[in-house]
Amino acid sequence: MLNIRNLRVKFHSTGKEAVKGISFDILPGERWGLVGESGSGKSVTAMAITGLIERSLVEMKGQVLFDGKDFLQCTRSQLRNIHGKDIGMVFQEPMTSLNPLMKVGKQIEETLKIHTDMSPEERKKLALEAMEQVGLPDPETTYNKYPHQLSGGQRQRAIIASAMIIRPKLLVCDEPTTALDVTVQKQILELLYDLSEKYGVAILLISHDLTVVRNLCENVAVMYKGEIVEQGSTEEIFRNPKDEYTQRLIAAIPKRKRHE
Amino acid sequence: MIDKKNKTFRAGLIITGIMLLIIIIGAFWTPYDPNAMNGAAKWAKPSFEHLLGADNFGRDIFSRLVEGAGATFFIAAASVAIGLVIGLVIGGLTGWFGGWIDEVLMRIIDSITAFPSILLALVLIAILPSGKYNIILALGLLFIPSFARIVRMEVAKQKNLDYVRNAKLMGVSDMRILFVHILPNVVPVLLSTVAIGFNNAVLSEASMSYLGVGVQPPDPSLGRMLSEAQNYLLSAPWYALSVGIAIILLILGFGLLSEGLGGDGNA
Numbered sequence: 001m002l003n004i005r006n007l008r009v010k011f012h013s014t015g016k017e018a019v020k021g022i023s024f025d026i027l028p029g030e031r032w033g034l035v036g037e038s039g040s041g042k043s044v045t046a047m048a049i050t051g052l053i054e055r056s057l058v059e060m061k062g063q064v065l066f067d068g069k070d071f072l073q074c075t076r077s078q079l080r081n082i083h084g085k086d087i088g089m090v091f092q093e094p095m096t097s098l099n100p101l102m103k104v105g106k107q108i109e110e111t112l113k114i115h116t117d118m119s120p121e122e123r124k125k126l127a128l129e130a131m132e133q134v135g136l137p138d139p140e141t142t143y144n145k146y147p148h149q150l151s152g153g154q155r156q157r158a159i160i161a162s163a164m165i166i167r168p169k170l171l172v173c174d175e176p177t178t179a180l181d182v183t184v185q186k187q188i189l190e191l192l193y194d195l196s197e198k199y200g201v202a203i204l205l206i207s208h209d210l211t212v213v214r215n216l217c218e219n220v221a222v223m224y225k226g227e228i229v230e231q232g233s234t235e236e237i238f239r240n241p242k243d244e245y246t247q248r249l250i251a252a253i254p255k256r257k258r259h260e
Numbered sequence: 261m262i263d264k265k266n267k268t269f270r271a272g273l274i275i276t277g278i279m280l281l282i283i284i285i286g287a288f289w290t291p292y293d294p295n296a297m298n299g300a301a302k303w304a305k306p307s308f309e310h311l312l313g314a315d316n317f318g319r320d321i322f323s324r325l326v327e328g329a330g331a332t333f334f335i336a337a338a339s340v341a342i343g344l345v346i347g348l349v350i351g352g353l354t355g356w357f358g359g360w361i362d363e364v365l366m367r368i369i370d371s372i373t374a375f376p377s378i379l380l381a382l383v384l385i386a387i388l389p390s391g392k393y394n395i396i397l398a399l400g401l402l403f404i405p406s407f408a409r410i411v412r413m414e415v416a417k418q419k420n421l422d423y424v425r426n427a428k429l430m431g432v433s434d435m436r437i438l439f440v441h442i443l444p445n446v447v448p449v450l451l452s453t454v455a456i457g458f459n460n461a462v463l464s465e466a467s468m469s470y471l472g473v474g475v476q477p478p479d480p481s482l483g484r485m486l487s488e489a490q491n492y493l494l495s496a497p498w499y500a501l502s503v504g505i506a507i508i509l510l511i512l513g514f515g516l517l518s519e520g521l522g523g524d525g526n527a
Contacts, residue, residue: 050429052429080431080433084430084431085431087429088429089429091426093422096421096422097421097422097423098423098426099423099427099441099445100423100445101444110427114433162426
């Protein structure tokens with residue numbers, strides 16, 4: 001479904017190549033983790049896939065194929081059509097990822113407004129369903145709330161609802177749990193897992209946290225300095241890391257202290 | 261701190277509210293016709309008959325003051341509105357698109373700012389026939405740059421927030437993102453600028469009418485009345501004083517409002 005072929009992204013401003021020829025494939029319904037430290041190019045990769053990268057600022061080479069269509073060759077209006085319908089995104093900072101002046105319900109159904117010609121009543125019905133599915137309490141009331149009236153976890157759920165309402169094929173999650181409490185983190189990961197199992201949506205999880213990736217994804221790609229140093233099944237890589245950087249990354253997961 | 265701001269805001273609200281009330285009532289009813297001359301009342305001292313006395317033509321100063329404050333208020337509000345609307349559009353477009361649109365529009369804005377504002381207003385008034393509506397036009401033009409700059413900066417800041425990126429990803433069109441999502445979020449930042457701009461407009465109208473290029477006689481405005489009153493400063497000090505106090509109250513009210521809203525209240 002998503003095939004990345006030898007993707008290179010170079011910033012004009014610094015002349016630095018942030019992504020140096022990476023390739024990987026995501027099949028329908030697969031859950032992939034993209035792991036790496038800050039500056040490894042994982043977020044740039046996500047932005048290249050979602051088309052959020054400002055094209056005038058970078059030079060992109062290679063292919064980002066989605067169902068056979070190359071994003072790098074598409075015009076902006078073509079991209080707009082694909083992105084809204086087939087790719088959703090969940091952001092890191094739930095504080096800023098909702099418009100503070102728009103009711104939550106309206107934001108959740110906005111995709112429908114743009115990509116379908118449903119009546120307002122139909123849209124609201126679907127929005128309420130989507131809110132129910134992501135576990136937002138009391139959808140009828142929450143629909144009319146503003147983002148500041150929701151907790152961080154609830155906001156993240158609202159974002160997920162807005163991404164899922166149109167049933168995308170791929171959900172790109174950029175550090176979706178980093179800004180959340182540990183207990184809420186677990187709930188959000190479980191929610192993502194459930195949604196992907198139930199609706200067969202593929203997930204690309206961008207994270208610096210291997211344990212988060214291990215909890216959710218069956219496949220993982222490890223990025224280091226703009227290159228994918230190792231990719232494959234998560235369990236296999238955890239059991240038998242081949243690359244030296246992966247080994248260090250796994251060794252860096254905090255272990256429980258032994259009691260004296 | 262919040263409590264103090266709240267008090268400031270309330271004080272501003274009360275002063276502005278009273279001024280507005282007087283102006284609105286004055287639009288429908290004044291004790292005398294503001295432009296009616298009455299030889300018998302010439303230089304009447306303040307009394308119950310003429311609250312603030314009468315001027316050299318025997319016109320009731322209080323009636324003229326109410327009418328003039330209304331004219332000044334209308335000019336200030338309308339010119340700020342023009343500056344605000346055009347500033348929002350220019351600032352929005354430049355901040356959102358950047359690139360050549362930004363360069364072209366902002367350089368035009370720069371060139372407006374390059375002239376001393378009163379001079380530019382005088383030039384415009386000289387080209388256009390003088391009158392109420394042309395002052396509004398001239399002042400409105402002068403206010404565009406400050407609004408456009410603030411909006412541009414704020415849009416550029418909001419542009420990279422996740423909710424805007426999310427909307428972009430959802431396939432929302434540029435114009436809808438700009439006008440439906442971003443600009444409403446910019447407005448709160450503008451509130452104190454609006455109040456400050458309003459004060460500048462009141463003062464500019466007063467100075468222009470004082471210089472004789474603003475509101476034309478016999479119609480009153482605060483600036484016109486001030487320039488008429490200065491000739492009689494010694495014989496009828498209440499004339500100039502009452503006009504001055506009206507200007508002060510208008511500006512004070514809005515200054516306190518803007519300070520209460522979080523601006524620094526400086527003109």
